[in-house]
Amino acid sequence: MKRIRRIVAWVLAVVLGVALVVGAAFVVSPVPSIMLFRNAFKEGHPVEPPRFDEVRRTVQVTRDQEYPSSYRRHTFDLYRPRRIPAHAALPVIVWVHGGGFIAGDKSGLSTYATLMAARGYAVIAMNYDYAPTGxxxxxxxxxxxxxxxxxxxxxxxxxxxxxxxxxxDSAGAQIAAQFAAVQTTPGYAESSGIERIAMRAPLAGALLFCGPYDFTRFTDANAPWIQRWFMTTIGWGLLGTRDWASSPQMRQASVV
Structure with a gap:
């Protein structure tokens, strides 16, 4: 009987020790929470509208090209109409995928990018580094x-x-909105510390779907606990500091 008690006590001690280590990991780093939430963002097969195969046949896709960058995820897919009028140059839509700043991939845009390309646009679906590395x-x-x-x-x-x-869309909409603000709003590039790039002509426009444009709303103390946990994970992982809620970066990223 004493041996059984010792075994039970040992097992409980191990379980408690593991629980304490796991709990401490969630406290000292956003990475464990990011891994959990990233799994929830995994996408299934994109929903395709009726007769989509007919549309797909009119579009040419070149996948997994690279753009110059020192960051890890720097590939893109290019969607274009198969038939382009002679001497024509296509207007370009550069699309940034969503995923809560911690997940997502350009491949999830295949249906939407194909539909836009079929209307006469060149569509670039790009990847980028996300938190916690990006x-x-x-x-x-x-x-x-x-x-x-x-x-x-x-x-x-x-x-x-x-x-x-x-x-x-989603996080991608905030990224696109902030880039547009840097390019078009006097003084914002300097205050945000994000370098304005040289362009031959101003941006023709921005398409912003359901983005978190006001990061101060991440700090809503009345939100459900799961939402507060998610927002804390995103804020900590993306802004790189546990004290993200009072960081100047949070205000700079609030493009409203």
């Missing part, structure tokens, strides 16, 4: 690198570098 303002900087690369490949791919639209 801390703020890495994604915004990478969007600038991608837009700069459009001019470098414009002649080869028949793109019009004078007609560039940036767009994104």
């Amino acid at each position: 801390t703020y303002p890495t994604p915004v900087v990478q969007l600038g690198q991608m837009v700069s690369h459009v001019a470098a490949i414009a002649q080869r791919e028949r793109l019009d570098p004078d007609r560039i639209v940036v767009g994104g």
Whole structure:
């Protein structure tokens, strides 16, 4: 009986020790929470509208190209109409995927990018580094690198570098909005510390779908606990500090 008690006590001690280590990991770093939430963002097969196969046949896709960047995730897919009028240059939509700043991939844009390309646009679906390795303002900087690369490949791919639209959904919308603010708002590049890139012509527009444009709303103490946990994970992971709620970066990223 004493031996059984010792075994039970040992097992309980091990379980308690593991629980304390795991709990401490969640307290000292945003990484464990990011891994949990990232798994929740895993996408299934994109929903395709009726007769999508007919649309797909009109579009050419070149996948997994690279744009110049020192960051790890710097690939993009280019969608274009198969038939382009002679001597024409296509207006360009550079799209930034969503995923809560911690997940997502350009492949999730395949359906939407195909639909836009079928309407006569060149659509670039880009990847970027996300938290915790891609801390703020890495994604915004990478969007600038991608837009700069459009001019470098414009002649080869028949793109019009004078007609560039940036767009994104969810986290991608915030990234696109902040890039647009840097490019178009006097003084914002200096105050945010994000370098404004040289462009031949101003941005033609921005397509912003459901983005978190006001980071101060992440600190809502009345939100459900799971939402507060998620927001704390994103804020800590993206802004790179546990005291993210009072950091100047949070206010700079609030493009409203």
